[in-house]
Amino acid sequence: MSAQRRVLDVSMLPDTGDFGHRGLVWWGTVGFMVIEGSMFVMVLIVYFYLRLKVAEWPPSLPNPDVGVGTVNLLLVLVSLIPNALAKKAAEEQQLSRTRLWIAVLTCIGVANVILRAFEYPALNCRWDDNAYASITWLLLSLHTIHIVTDVVDSAVLVVLVFTSPMTRRRFIDVSENSLYWYFIVAWWVPIYLVVYWAPRWL
Amino acid sequence: MMCMAESNHEDCFTDIKLTEDLFSLRDTTAPNFVFLAKTSWCGSVTSKHWFDPARMRSLVAAQPRWDLRVGRQAFVACVVCVLLAACEREMRPFQDVSAASARTQKPILSPLSPGGERPPEPPLSPFQQNAWGIAEGKRLFDAYNCSGCHAHGGGGMGPPLMDAKWIYGDRPANIFETIVEGRPNGMPSFRNKIPDSQVWQLVAYVQSMSGQVPIDALPSRGDHMRYSTPENARRAEQPVQTGKP
Amino acid sequence: MSGGARFAWQRAVWELASLEVASLVIAGCSGNQSMFNPQGPAARSISSLGWTLLAICGVVYLLVMVAFFWALARRRLPSDDAPETTRALTRNVTLASIVTVLVLVVLSVASVVAGRGLTSPSGPGALQVEVTAHQWWWDFQYTDVTPSDYVTSPNELHIPVGVPVVLKVRSRDVIHSFWVPNLHGKRDLIPGQITHTWMQADRPGVYRGQCAEFCGHQHAHMAFVVVAEPMDEFRQWIAHQRQPASEPATDEERHGRDVFLQSTCVTCHTVRGTDAGSHVGPELTHVGSRLTVAAGTLPNTRGHLSGWIANPQAIKPGSRMPPNSLAAADLQAVLTYVRSLR
């Protein structure tokens, strides 16, 4: 073999992944966001497909009460602020601010889940009344599952950021978690409109 | 088939047993492959209590340490998969249909005293744990217009069937007799109008309306207007004997 | 090179195969339920379209195979790796792709043209039959201005020759598919939907139809026959079907009727003119005049009928008809009576 050969020395590259699309974790998060997103799209399409099958909407059922749902919507929108701050703090690797905002975010998330429990009675229907009731319950529950998942995730992160020694890796996790929360908030808006207002408008 | 022919002059109970026996003998009339599959996997599953709703509920309610629960869930899930997936519920006993109805004579039932003493071991109807038989019963319940009086079990001109109250007894034999013989105050006799196999299917369905059959064999909602909670979503009733119609 | 030789051999094998194929194709075009044995305009246009498609695809296949084996078996040249060879290949591949597109355009056009031949010519005057599918039998109803003149003819569809018949199809339980290959393509019967299709027979005859969408245990035995007859015969048939059941003539028939009316038969079946009036199962008013029993499963002979009545589960396991354990004499009487219902 010859005396010298070309090598590419990568030793000085950041060695605990990276934020955003440069890192690997981001791709996993986005991958599952795409999957769940297309599931939401499917269910929404089914909602309107079923709408076309009947004359009146909701069929022989009262409209859902918008009260709790709207409150929850506002709360979710408010949660965008701590979410953004947590993401920013994490990407600037500011420990104290990260701790603060992820904690606030989690609290709001818990509140969302509790409020969600009161949204079901506000639907004014049972899942087995008719197809409208079924699809409405499914839409709400699908989103509930996501909220619960991410709240649990945030809670675990809170424990981590307060207990274990904080590494760059943790900050990346926080930033990905915020990304996922954006996804959940973004989906709640159309789902809120469909669940609570489509019965009135369609 | 042969043994059924002889059974023609037996009384109802032996005939029920005979029919049950046929369930285990069924494989002789079934294709070989089924015979192998069934005998190797379910030949022994003849106990009528391999599934017990109460146990399932208590299991669901119990909250021991999570790892124990996980372990037990996994185990139960496997058992449930193998056993519940099984035989009795999933049979499509077409030949037994012929068998159960290979009898022209009217069943001689024990004289029935409402709410009175009960015979030691209550007989079991051929389809009590068979999802297909129960579903057939549900179909016939509409086809033969039982709903005309019983309104999908909710009760109308006739008494409700999905509640805990049993006027003429809750045992399959009682229900069988109620259908075949009719009852005072309006229940007509369907003797020679409905073949016994189908009567037994109706019996199983009537039982299922108040949850007297294994929950995994219960029918679900039908493809028609919703009239009440589907059978598999109702609470199982504890039978109450009441003499009065 | 040995590879080439081996492939010459493989080619021989393939040609043998394709020969056998050709003979099989020819065999395929007769047969009582064959789409290539059209007896009506719709089926005919589809069948000629079919031949066109198969011919074009066959030619395409042969061409591709020739190119394929040539590419394998050709002598290798030193110039193969030269850039101009690559350029030539690129040109040929592009050419082939363009030809593909053209062929596909031709196919689409042919398909659309044939499709126009299938649009229902239903005028206001066209005869309309209501088709209702059940697990696992067919009900054909000829409606009329006066409901008393309705005619139902289970598992046997009579149509006049030479005129289009509009079929209003629906399903009572699961999805079935109405299909008479000699007359027209399929139409699914979907619960909760009522759709229309049509058919026309050019010459008298009996054509077999069969359910084409999997519908449960007896999907295999859910057939029916289409009887195409001249208009006047058809009119006579309708007129006759309108009549109530014929009165029993002999003592045995009378006894048979009594057994029939006292047994479980009446719980499901209708015989117009008697007390039997249930619509759970097929109507039997003129069952004696039908060609088949058990939804096109058996020819309507006394033997088959008795077997069917005694233990249907042996013939169609899972079918809705329960076994009957009539005493031998009663069974014979019932048979005589039922067969007398012409």
Next chain:
Amino acid sequence: MPTEGPRARPVERLERPLDENAETRLHRELERTWYVPRGVVGWLSVVDHRTVGKRYIATAFGFFIFAGILAALMRIQLAVPDNHFLGPDLYNQIFTTHGTMMMFLFAVPVMEALGVYLVPLMVGARNIAFPRLNAYSYYLFLFGGLMLTTTMLVNSAPDAGWFSYVPLAGPDYTPGKRSDFWAQMITFTEVSALAVAVELVATIFKCRAPGMTLNRLPLFVWSMLVTSFMVIFSMPAVVTSSTFLLLDRLVGTHFYNPAEGGDALLWQHLFWFFGHPEVYIIFVPALGIISSIITTFTQRPVFGYTALAMSVVTTGFLGFAVWVHHMFATGLPQLGLSYFTAASIVISIPTGVQIFCWIASLWRGRPRYPAPMLFVLGFFAIFIVGGLSGVTLASIPFDLQVHDTYYVVAHFHYVLIGGAVFPLIGGIYYWFPKMTGRMTDDALGKLNFWVLFVGFNLTFFPMHILGFQGMPRRIYTYPSEMGWGTLNLLASGGAVLLVVGGVLFVYNVVRSYVAGEVAADNPWNADTLEWGTASPPPVYNFLHIPIVEGRNALWDRSVDAPVVTGIRSDCREVLITEVLDAAPSNKTEFPGPSIWPFLASVVTTAFFIGSIFTPWALPVSVIPIAVTLIGWFWPKSPEKDAPGARKSTELREARA
């Protein structure tokens, strides 16, 4: 990133290659770092993509054999008219399980499994992205498959067809739990398939060796990329529809109940929106296998790389535009149908282009004909028949006659067996030396090919004609007057040959596995990276991460191929590169072996199966699932990436 200042860039320089000892020391340390755990717990904790991939492939072939036996039983039943070998009930269970198993438990998983094994090697990575998720998805697939197998053995297998049309599969017409097992099997397999798809996309986009820009991606990797995206976008549809079905049956929702505002056709739309892409999910990876094998055995770069890659992508897109051609007979509006005819015809164009490119490659190359190549050539002879019959099916009038007849059965077996299984078996023969380090018996392989080829055509060609003669699908018997007996007997005869072929394949693989001759690192002189390492590959795949210098990585590399250095060898550090140009971006540490994915999959299985019987399964299993997932993702002691940790790299080894 604001606080990180200017991004560090990799440094290119000349240096003396490592001497023998340094190489050995590096090898030892990498082996310690990327160890594959032993023992029972260790065996369940494996997260390494080669081991998991091989288990995946073996399991999928296990289900292939089981479903094949079911097919043989069907051929026995149909061999003669009015046969009483199987009753209708059992026959329906068998054909349903056969289709379900072949599609959901063999075809899709085996292709993804091949990707799990090969893609990281082909792109020069040390493991697949998200290795623990990979292990989890394998166990879910395994348990789901075992569940369906069990139901078949205890006479409660689904019996409403692999497509489970409602209302037949719904609560009113399939009593018992048969359809529920089907629907949950879907949940199992889809969850695992989706997980693998995400891993593959992440691996292909972010874990490629430097220099492997997108336009140097091996065609197999291209096709796995397209497949993964199709999985990601199509499978949510079937998960949705099967969830609806389960809810209808268990808690009485009305999604498919026309009487309460539901709709039976809704199922068909959702199912086929998945179901047609599904066919391409199975077929597209096969295209990659074919390109690899043709490249290798013609010893020339494949002709029209760009055309091939682009037509794979196009196929991926068009695959989503044709689902309604499964519903031509349902009486949908005529105009819409003609659109789907057009789409279904258009989709054959990219396939045509690919075939022409391959023929050109064969024309230009110097073909050799070992067993793998024979299977690929068999693909041409068979698949093109299936493709053309597919074109005829796109014509509405013609489809109205042959829809749901044996013509369709013949068509999709020509497409799936010819288009996917033949290349797959070829691929197994082709990569077997790499996976096991042993060659297969080539003569036996050739015999195997000819038996399968003849048997296949004998079995399935007559079915075209049976379709013309009006024989519908899914009938458990047929009357002798129909005159279908001879051809059915012929088909059953061919099935015997197919069984023999299957046995030959298994025998060849097993025998070669234990006693085959030892394989060289690159026995076929192939071009892709996986052949650039040992056979079988070491636990760390590549001693030095290579730098790719051309499309045919091994053929285009210079004498002293440049390599990457500066990656830590004392922890599972891997290089993350940019999506388009594969420029080194950063490094991250992959998780090591763990039992948690297995535990999580067990709990998930308990939940899925439990929810067949009671809705309470959900609340009960929430906590165990959460616990296992937290245990899974809980960070291990973080000293590895804490400041001041020992940094041992190939660089230090070199300096030593």
